[in-house]
Amino acid sequence: MPLDVATIRQDFPIFRRTVRDGKKLIYLDSGATSQKPEAVIQAEGDFYRLHNAAVHRGAHQLAEEATDAYEGARSKVANFIGAQAEEIVFTKSATESINLIAYAMSNAPTGSRFALTSKDRIVVTEMEHHANLIPWQQLASRSGAKLSWFEVLPDGRLDLNSINSVISADTKVVAITHQSNVLGTVNPLEAIVARAREVGAVVVLDACQSVPHMPIDVKKLGVDFLVFSGHKALGPTGIGVLWSNQLDDLPPFLFGGSMIENVTMESATWAPAPKRFEAGVPNMAQAVGLGAALDYLNAIGMENVFEHEMQLTKYFLEELQKVPTLKIVGPLDLENRGSCISFTVGEIHPHDLGQYLDSQGIAVRTGHHCAWPLTRKLGVPATTRASLYLYNQESECDLLVKAIVDAQRYFA
């Protein structure tokens, strides 16, 4: 079903404002963070206005209501990705979720299947966001494990030819992005998961750019851990998700209140998951806001969101490539490709192009997009990225193309 974008846009208060002296806002930076529908803002506000109390701690009515709201949000997240509520941990961001896994592995006792040694290997890819690269570099350096990676081919796809040597017998962890936040590439999970299974490695999936944009069922993906951020999925800032069906085997990461079973001055034991991973008074209002965001997406239907973005991506790819000297960095076809579209325009530095676009009310992102090794590999100093979401429309592509052509003249 095609989306009624005009109606959808009315749900997002930010589109009522203008930028740069009255220009219409063309927001093409949802890959960095999405805009929020009023329903999400309201849900967060109403939590404070009506139910605010510390969850799991008080015996009073507000605490009960807050707990219901918070645990209700957990169930919504679980349903959204085909999981069970107790498999969902709320963190502050995908970045924290990945760090949680990497630190928890460091906390695993010797002999645990999550404990790494210098005999083990961690595999990533060249297209990882810093958030799914540096925590593994650090785990490697703490544990002595080796770090290897899949290379990225010039067409923006992973080089899977060497899959059996990259994911070697000593590989314990394969950490990979579902969709590149630069190239738009959707990675071939099946092959990678199958090979990881062969060698007994756990697969950590960075789903930051997939969960908000396509229907996801963790049961079908076959991965061991999945993370995403609420703020890229119409939700509030300050809320992230970690999913795993093996949380009970994982030691805790942050220590403090509510994650304990018993505490003495000398030592402590842990509550079962997910509480074990949620120390302290949690980001309750943000979890509730994320629940409202997923309700909003469900009401529209993730299949429809996906279809809409695919059509838009097709249009953007076609129209952008008509611009002389514009080069798409990433797959040119729609097969296994999402709606992050990066490009270069002749000799114009992306920072200058982005500035020009901004002066026309068009918000894009420029730079290395927190995937600096990838930018280097691609041999460009930086790229300009347009990233799309359910509220974008073809007319915005036309304005983008026109502005790029104008910029070419400006910087000629």
Next chain:
Amino acid sequence: MPLDVATIRQDFPIFRRTVRDGKKLIYLDSGATSQKPEAVIQAEGDFYRLHNAAVHRGAHQLAEEATDAYEGARSKVANFIGAQAEEIVFTKSATESINLIAYAMSNAPTGSRFALTSKDRIVVTEMEHHANLIPWQQLASRSGAKLSWFEVLPDGRLDLNSINSVISADTKVVAITHQSNVLGTVNPLEAIVARAREVGAVVVLDACQSVPHMPIDVKKLGVDFLVFSGHKALGPTGIGVLWSNQLDDLPPFLFGGSMIENVTMESATWAPAPKRFEAGVPNMAQAVGLGAALDYLNAIGMENVFEHEMQLTKYFLEELQKVPTLKIVGPLDLENRGSCISFTVGEIHPHDLGQYLDSQGIAVRTGHHCAWPLTRKLGVPATTRASLYLYNQESECDLLVKAIVDAQRYFA
């Protein structure tokens, strides 16, 4: 200046609702989390409605505005505690702030003054919240350092007689709460800081229960690290603060985007503080909300908030002690004492008492208040806690006292 509580209460939408079949809400659980004025809820909402974008990343107008709002909030936090903006790190909670310090110390290279070995000692107190105890137990177990603690005397004060042996020459870290969230005790920082200085230990102050309730100037405290949570200071959930004037010497904790200087596939280097400690898209709206909360508190004046709470505490202590069999657990005088008031009532289990109070619309907390070793030391299975804030008033004490007496009859 006495507070105009009636007017203040009108700023807090939650006081417009009733609980348990139309009963007025008597909220005496601010030690767990505070209620939020409309101005805070609005500030968070308006960030999303008007300025939402990823900070520090985009070259477009929204990103500029979001960055201004976020960095503006950092300045507000700094001003609130007499610090510099670059000394403030935003975390998700005080719990994360403390874990950040403890993990960063683990990440410190051998020889760094923050690196602990089995020759070193960490000192805490028996009245610590789990959040300021377990991270240190864990750091001790990771590093081999020893853990020692100040004992709590029957009157709810720390036993400082042994200060020179507890903070021994090998002590590297002294982690201590400013105000106990159970006893209300305000700890004698001067003596402890002076002794820590003598042995060259860093002092980590858990200011969760002090920053929201009294004027604080970090320059006068003389500590090395200070943490608190936004949600206990009228701010949103999902935002915490770490202050230190030595952040540049501390290695990072969470790894990912925006905290880097340079990144290759093999390794990375770090941005200067505070960015080094803020990996990923931060909890922007929550930081902005916290800024609004501190504006609100500043407008009222922290001296006035403190005076108000002191008067209220005096009244509560006096009136509660008139109830037969009620025993205050914690200091009975106002000297170095805040507004967390814990007590037991004869043989009535706190859980039952709390439930009865709830049926009368009175929200208190019961249990070990995330300070289980303290509860055990005090020889009680649990306590009931009334914790106060600027919106509380004497009439609420009268209702509490009446309800306790009724509960005595109910469970007799």
Next chain:
Amino acid sequence: MELDNLYQEVILDHYKHPLNKGLSDSYDVQVHHINPSCGDEITLNLSVEGSKIKSITWDGVGCSISQASVSIASDLLVDKDMDEADAITEQFIDLMHSKGTKEGDPEVLEDAVAMAGVSKFPARIKCALLGWMAYRDAADRIKQSGSARDHRGSGQ
């Protein structure tokens, strides 16, 4: 008053005059359970003869709900076959999670139906379950290992 629904006469009676409180000297298995959110603790001794429960004794500190619930459980389950006791326990757990939609079968649960009101107070469900979980844990250990002494476990 809703509160009376929670604190039924039967519950307050059991609280004030708990049954089987005080640990037996001998037992087949002993378990220790705690409720981490409030600090309630219970130690429970279980003795069996073949598949039949011979005695359940217990000691601990806790609120009226947790104390009454273990008192009721110890009285209800004794002399039952372990399979039957398990079935009763399941019914009780189910009742606790019913959010006030079930009343409980008095034929099976007897005094324990008085606990039905607890299911409407989410923060108290764990109190009501503490003793039953301890029993279930003890029974599981007996089934797994024949009879063994001095198991110490903890759960929620």
Next chain:
Amino acid sequence: MELDNLYQEVILDHYKHPLNKGLSDSYDVQVHHINPSCGDEITLNLSVEGSKIKSITWDGVGCSISQASVSIASDLLVDKDMDEADAITEQFIDLMHSKGTKEGDPEVLEDAVAMAGVSKFPARIKCALLGWMAYRDAADRIKQSGSARDHRGSGQ
């Protein structure tokens, strides 16, 4: 248009025809600076004679603002006494942090006053400062260690 304020003619000129671009074979100190938020990089060679700046050459990739700014700096600072160059650098840094409230003294900053508009675009201030920070770093190293070769540093 506000944009023209940022992209003054002078800036675009320097961008298209950068001065002193291309690294000298010899130098007293070489520094390498990067802008972590966008990936811009610059290498800068500094040669001095006594306290006087003999040459500044550079190479790198970056946006028009960063390229023009280092071009202007290399031209402006050469032949100056290092103390004077430091003072000019301070004035320029101050201008960049002025949020559009200052115009810059053309007597001192010459072409660099064209950069004044950058101060209204917070995300671009680091671009404009990249080359100047590299110069300052290089000068500091010379002052600290006399003349030494092949320092590699990085900053923002």
